[in-house]
Amino acid sequence: MAALPQQPIVPARQAVARLRSLWQRWFLWVLLALLVMVLLGTVVWLAGRHEADQVQAALDRDTSDAVAELRGGLQRNAQSLNALMTDTRGRVRWPEDEATALLRAHREWVRLEWRDPQLQLRAAADSPYRVRLFDEATREASRSDIALACAAASKLGGAAYSPSHYVPVGSGTGVEVMEICLPSEAGDYLIASYAMRETLIELVGPSLRRGQEVAFAEPDGTRLATVGAPRRGGNRIFTSQQLIDLPGVTLMLRVDGWRAEPDLFPNLLTGLVTGVSIALISVLILLARDTRRRLRAERELADTLAFRKAMEDSVITGLRARDLQGRITYANPAFCAMVGFSLDELIGRPDAPYWPTELVHEYQQRQTLRLAGGMPPREGFESVYMRKNGTRFPVLIFEAPLLNAQRVQTGWMSAFIDVSEQRRVEELSRASQERLQASARLATVGEMASLLSHELTQPLAAIASYATGSLNLLDGEPDGAPAELAMALRRIGEQAERAGQVIRSVHDFVRRRDRTREAVSPRALIDAVLPLVQLQARKLGVRIDIVLERDLPQVLCDRTLVEQVLLNLARNAMQAMDVAGIDERVLLIRAARGGGSNSSSVDSAGEARRWLEFSVADIGSGISDEVAKRLFTPFFTTRSDGMGLGLSLCRTVVEQHGGALLFEPNRPRGTIFRFTLLAAVPTAPLPLVTESTSP
Structure with a gap:
């Protein structure tokens, strides 16, 4: 029976361990955040409860004061009625003027009546502030309530109140009314009708009605009359109720207070605690976010370091870092393979074991210059290194300052290229x-x-x-x-x-x-090509002028190649003058001291050698800017029968000799080509010698 393939247990365990580590890391943060949220909610809830209790207590006090104020007002009204009843004693007629004045002073009364012992109406007066409320029909409907109040008054020997009753006034509206009855010694009764709503307005202070609703209600909760601000949507209700025991009837004063919801910060302390809690939560969130960013940055940094390490291990260019004391602090595998030493053999060494013994002095001078702050050339420089087995090989070195994150130099970074294969090519x-x-x-x-x-x-x-x-x-x-x-x-x-x-x-x-370099005089080089130049000069009618300084030193060169350069430049110059409009065609070949090279020819001691400059000048049509950009490009020519290799080969020959081939406009017309060769024996400058050869 074939065995089943084993499952990858190790990755699963790693995933479980990673999840466990992640849970342990975030569990404390989540628990702390929950505790802070619970604390914040508890503080806010307790503060809200405390404020609600304070509001309710204040409302209860205001209601108690309003009840006391209402009792006092009703007692004062009863005393006023008692005084009116005393004035009517012994009179046959109703004191209409005093009753009207009393109604004007008390807006809460809507009617005053004088009735006999059988409760028959003798006289009445209505309030001047509203239309007449009672007629004979409506008044007879409330006779039972009046009888109850007067019976209670006779029994108590003082003022008594009737239960409230509703008096319609038309258009579907009406007034809740309550009567007070006062008996006299003669058996008559003085009855005053209270409008319940106006009683609240006149006998209860306006401060209680501001922002609250004040109402008369029966003990079972039925509202009789209401004044004050109506309830607004989204508000919280605070209610206070107190009984008003009056002779003959019991009423309840109900006060409803409104407060906007939600009241999240009821006082300064709660707001401060809430602000601190929110700040703490914000800090926790920021800390968690910072932790997450730091972990992500650490992962990215690890990935970047791994990527850089892989890149440094894969390149064939040698890399080496040194501190300001010249000790090697880093070398990549390519550099170790290049010199044949391991990384442990190179790190921390103040000397370089890959320096050839014959060039140690030169390398020490170069390193001293670098450590002193000397900037290396940006195009790099060539040198010779030695492998561990003793073999020498040429290298191209590029150096740059090594700067840290604060832009402070901590050493030097060098890149090395083994140019052995390049030299072979x-x-x-x-x-x-x-x-x-x-x-x-x-x-x-x-x-x-x-x-x-x-x-x-x-x-x-x-x-x-x-x-x-x-x-x-x-x-x-x-x-x-x-x-x-x-x-x-x-x-x-x-x-x-x-x-x-x-x-x-x-x-x-x-x-x-075979290519050989020998010391040749400039005159010999010119004389060697002069017969060939003169052949074409006679055909084109060109005069050849030769200008040589006296006692010019010999040049170290491959004679045949340099003669070819002179011949090509002379032939090109004569062909440039083979155009119409030139009366006198002159070719000037000149050799003198001076000039230089575009490549470095300075030995280890830094001693510069002297150069000889050869120039070939014509008075032709010159070289345009477009042609000048491609003048030395191989296979580029302006002649129909040309190959485009002459100037390219000439520049290659001159550069192989360490010199440079340049050109510039001739004045007033024409072009001058100059190239330099290294002098074998430098001497002092002497006067020029001019020769002329006619066609």
């Missing part, structure tokens, strides 16, 4: 260029073949003519004119030597040989 490229230059020289010889065939006919024809004349002189005059014969023979020798020199120059130019 350059050697192969040089060999290929030499073969290409040989091919270019052969092509040049092909172009000059027609010129040579034309120019060589003249000296050869002259040789033949002088030879024929010499034979004629010898045959016709055997004893005559030995001087002429000698002159003719010398002419024959000169022309033959000239023809041989031209042929040898062409042969030496195209002959391929």
Whole structure:
């Protein structure tokens, strides 16, 4: 039976452990947040309860004061009625004026009546502040209530009140009314009708009605009359009720107070505690967020470090860091593999075991310069290092200051490139260029073949003519004119030597040989190409001027290659003047001290060597800006029969010799090409020597 594949237990355990760690980490934060929320809610609830109790107590006090005030008002009204009843004693007629004045003083009364012992109406007076409320029908409907009040008054021997009753006034409205009855000694009764709502308005202070609702109610809770502010939506109700025991009837005074909800911060202390609690919760939230950000930043930093480590381990460029004391603090695997030493063998060492012993002094000077604050060149510099097995190899070094997060330099960071393979490729490229230059020289010889065939006919024809004349002189005059014969023979020798020199120059130019550098005088270089230059100069009508300083030192160069540079520049200059509109065509070849190089040619001691400058100037049409941008580009040419390799090969030859090939406009017209070569023996400058060769 085949065994079942085992499940990946380790990742599952890791996930469980990660969840447990996450739960333990966040459990305390959640518990603390819940405790703070419970504390905040409890404080706010207790504060709200305390304020509600305070509001209720204040409302109860106000209600008690209002009841006392209402009792006092009713007693004063009873005394006023008693005084009116005393004034009517012994009178046959009703004191209408005193009753009207009393109604004007008491707005809560709507009617005063004088009735006999059988409760028959003798006289009545209505309040001037409202329309007449009672008529005969409505008044007879309330006779039972009046009888109850008067019976209680007779029994008590003083004022008594009737239960309240509703008196309609039309249009669906009405007034809640209560009567007070006072008996007299003669058996008559004085009855006053109270409007319940106006009683609350007149006998209860206005401060109680401000923002609250005040009402008369029966003991069972039925509302009889209400004054004050109506209830608003969303408000909380605070209610206070107190009984009013009156002779003959019992009433209840009810006060309802409104307060807006919710009242989250009832007082300053609660607000302060709430603010502190909210601040604490905010701090907890910010702290949790900061913790989460810090954990995320730590993970990102770990990922970044892992990525940088993987990147540094994968690059083939060597990296090395040193502190301000020159000790190695870091090296990547590529650098360790480059020099053959392990990281433990390099870290913390003040010296460099990969320095060759013969170059230790030079490296010490360079390191001293770096530690002193000297800035290295941005384009880098070349040096030679030694592997652990003793082999030397060239390196290209780039250095930059090592700055920390506060932009303070803590050392130097260096990048190393092993250029051994690059040097090998350059050697192969040089060999290929030499073969290409040989091919270019052969092509040049092909172009000059027609010129040579034309120019060589003249000296050869002259040789033949002088030879024929010499034979004629010898045959016709055997004893005559030995001087002429000698002159003719010398002419024959000169022309033959000239023809041989031209042929040898062409042969030496195209002959391929090994590259060797030798000390050659500038004059010899110019004389070697002059016969070939003169061939084209005669055809184009160009005058050749040669300017040389006296006692110029020799130059260290590959003679054949430099001659090719001079020849190509001279031919290009003459072709530039092969245009219409130039009356006098002059080619200036000059050699003098001075100039420089675009590449570093300074030895370890820093001693600069002297340079010789060769220049070829024409007075042609010049070089435009568009052509100047691509002038040295391979296979770029402005001639229909050109290959576009001449100037590119010339610059390569000059740069291989450590010099530079440049060009600039000639004044007033034309172009000057300059290149520099290293002088073998520098000497002091001397006056110029000028030669001129006509076409």
